[in-house]
Amino acid sequence: MIIGRILGTVVSTQKDERLLGKKLLIVKPINLDGTDQSGYVVAVDTVGAGFHEKVIVVGGSSARMAEGNKDCPVDSAIIGVIDTIDLTKEFDG
Amino acid sequence: MIIGRILGTVVSTQKDERLLGKKLLIVKPINLDGTDQSGYVVAVDTVGAGFHEKVIVVGGSSARMAEGNKDCPVDSAIIGVIDTIDLTKEFDG
Amino acid sequence: MIIGRILGTVVSTQKDERLLGKKLLIVKPINLDGTDQSGYVVAVDTVGAGFHEKVIVVGGSSARMAEGNKDCPVDSAIIGVIDTIDLTKEFDG
Amino acid sequence: MIIGRILGTVVSTQKDERLLGKKLLIVKPINLDGTDQSGYVVAVDTVGAGFHEKVIVVGGSSARMAEGNKDCPVDSAIIGVIDTIDLTKEFDG
Amino acid sequence: MIIGRILGTVVSTQKDERLLGKKLLIVKPINLDGTDQSGYVVAVDTVGAGFHEKVIVVGGSSARMAEGNKDCPVDSAIIGVIDTIDLTKEFDG
Numbered sequence: 225m226i227i228g229r230i231l232g233t234v235v236s237t238q239k240d241e242r243l244l245g246k247k248l249l250i251v252k253p254i255n256l257d258g259t260d261q262s263g264y265v266v267a268v269d270t271v272g273a274g275f276h277e278k279v280i281v282v283g284g285s286s287a288r289m290a291e292g293n294k295d296c297p298v299d300s301a302i303i304g305v306i307d308t309i310d311l312t313k314e315f316d317g
Numbered sequence: 318m319i320i321g322r323i324l325g326t327v328v329s330t331q332k333d334e335r336l337l338g339k340k341l342l343i344v345k346p347i348n349l350d351g352t353d354q355s356g357y358v359v360a361v362d363t364v365g366a367g368f369h370e371k372v373i374v375v376g377g378s379s380a381r382m383a384e385g386n387k388d389c390p391v392d393s394a395i396i397g398v399i400d401t402i403d404l405t406k407e408f409d410g
Numbered sequence: 411m412i413i414g415r416i417l418g419t420v421v422s423t424q425k426d427e428r429l430l431g432k433k434l435l436i437v438k439p440i441n442l443d444g445t446d447q448s449g450y451v452v453a454v455d456t457v458g459a460g461f462h463e464k465v466i467v468v469g470g471s472s473a474r475m476a477e478g479n480k481d482c483p484v485d486s487a488i489i490g491v492i493d494t495i496d497l498t499k500e501f502d503g
Numbered sequence: 504m505i506i507g508r509i510l511g512t513v514v515s516t517q518k519d520e521r522l523l524g525k526k527l528l529i530v531k532p533i534n535l536d537g538t539d540q541s542g543y544v545v546a547v548d549t550v551g552a553g554f555h556e557k558v559i560v561v562g563g564s565s566a567r568m569a570e571g572n573k574d575c576p577v578d579s580a581i582i583g584v585i586d587t588i589d590l591t592k593e594f595d596g
Numbered sequence: 597m598i599i600g601r602i603l604g605t606v607v608s609t610q611k612d613e614r615l616l617g618k619k620l621l622i623v624k625p626i627n628l629d630g631t632d633q634s635g636y637v638v639a640v641d642t643v644g645a646g647f648h649e650k651v652i653v654v655g656g657s658s659a660r661m662a663e664g665n666k667d668c669p670v671d672s673a674i675i676g677v678i679d680t681i682d683l684t685k686e687f688d689g
Contacts, residue, residue: 234402285378299379559611583608589607
C-alpha cells in the first residue's frame with residue numbers, strides 16, 4: 225500500500241454502472257517526510273476520508289477486496305485514514 | 318485508475334477472438350493540469366468515449382470487470398468519461 | 411495493453427511443463443511514432459505473429475486469458491497483429 | 504519479491520474492517536549491498552518481524568496468500584525475516 | 597516475462613509456512629545484450645536453475661501458476677532456463 229493525501233474529486237456521469245454511487249478521489253502519493261511525490265492516482269474512497277487527510281491506498285486486484293468494491297472495475301481504493309506514522313529515530317529518508 | 322485523453326485507434330484483424338468487436342483506443346495519460354504525460358496505453362473502450370475526451374482508465378485484472386470484458390485478454394479499459402476534476406485550492410502540482 | 415515489435419525468440423528446454431509448445435518471443439515496446447522504447451518483454455505468441463510485425467501485448471493475469479494460456483505461468487501475451495494505428499491530427503507525442 | 508528493512512508503523516483507526524488487528528509496517532526497499540532504495544511500501548506483517556530486520560516482501564494479489572490475509576484489501580505483505588543473503592563472488596552491483 | 601541471471605540465495609527461517617522448502621533466488625534482470633539492468637528480484641526457483649544461468653522469470657499472480665506455487669505468497673518465479681536468445685540481425689538495442 226502507499227500513503228497519500230486527498231487532492232480532489234473526479235466527476236463522471238457517463239461511466240460503468242458499477243461505479244454508480246462511488247466517490248472517486250484524486251490522491252497524491254506522499255513521501256515519509258510528508259512532501260508530495262510526483263504523479264497521482266484516482267482511487268475509490270471506501271472509508272469516508274476527508275480532503276487533505278493522509279490515507280492508505282491499496283492497488284491492483286486487492287482494491288476490489290475493499291468494502292463495496294467486489295467485482296467492480298477499480299484498481300485503487302482508499303482503505304484507511306492515517307492517525308500517525310511512527311518512524312524509528314535513525315530514519316533519514 | 319488514471320486519467321487520460323483519447324488519441325486514436327488501433328486496428329487489428331489477426332487477433333484473439335475475444336477481442337472481436339472491441340474498440341481499442343490509444344490513451345495518453347495526463348497530469349492534473351491537463352498536460353500530457355509520457356507514454357500511452359491501449360485500452361478497451363467500454364463506455365462509448367469520444368476522441369480527446371478525458372477518460373478514467375482502469376488497469377490490471379480489474380479491466381476485466383468492466384462491461385463486456387469478462388474473461389477477455391485485456392489489461393486496460395476505459396470506464397468513465399470525465400465531466401470535471403475538482404481540485405482543492407491549495408493544489409499546485 | 412502496449413504496442414511492440416517482435417525482435418526475436420527465446421529458446422528454453424528446461425522449463426515449466428505448461429510452457430511446452432509455446433512460442434516465447436522478445437518484444438520491444440514502441441512509441442506511437444514507431445521508435446523503440448527502452449527495455450523489452452518476453453511474451454507468449456497466441457496469434458501467429460511474424461518477425462518485426464507490430465503487435466498488441468497484454469500483461470499481468472490477463473495474459474492467461476489469451477488463447478491457450480489458461481492456468482499457465484505467463485504474464486505477457488501477444489494477442490493481436492496491428493494493421494494500422496490511427497492518430498488524430500493534432501497528436502504530436 | 505523484494506527485500507526491505509522495517510522503518511516504522513502506520514496507525515489508522517478509521518479503516519476497512521478487514522484490516523482490524525493487522526500490523527501495518529513501513530518498509531524501505533534496499534539494494535543488495537544493504538543501502539536504501541528510494542521510496543517505501545506499507546506492508547502487512549504476517550511473520551512477526553522486528554524493527555530494522557531485513558524482510559522479504561511480496562506484492563500484488565499474492566499478498567493475500569500470506570497467512571491471515573485471505574480476501575483482505577492488502578497488496579503488500581511481509582512473508583519472511585531474512586537470515587542471510589548469499590551472493591556469488593563476482594557480483595558487484 | 598523478463599530475462600535474468602541468478603546472483604545468489606536468500607535464507608530465511610522465520611517465514612510463511614507455504615515458503616517451506618522453496619528456494620528463494622536473487623535474480624538480476626539483464627538486457628538483451630547480456631548486460632545487467634539495475635535492481636533485482638527475489639524469485640522462487642521452480643525448474644532447478646543454477647548460478648549465473650540465464651533464466652525466464654514470471655511475475656505477478658502468474659508466478660503462482662508455476663509448478664508447486666499454487667496458493668503460495670509469491671509474486672515472482674523462475675520458470676525456464678534459457679538455452680539461446682535469437683535476435684534478428686537488425687536489432688541494435
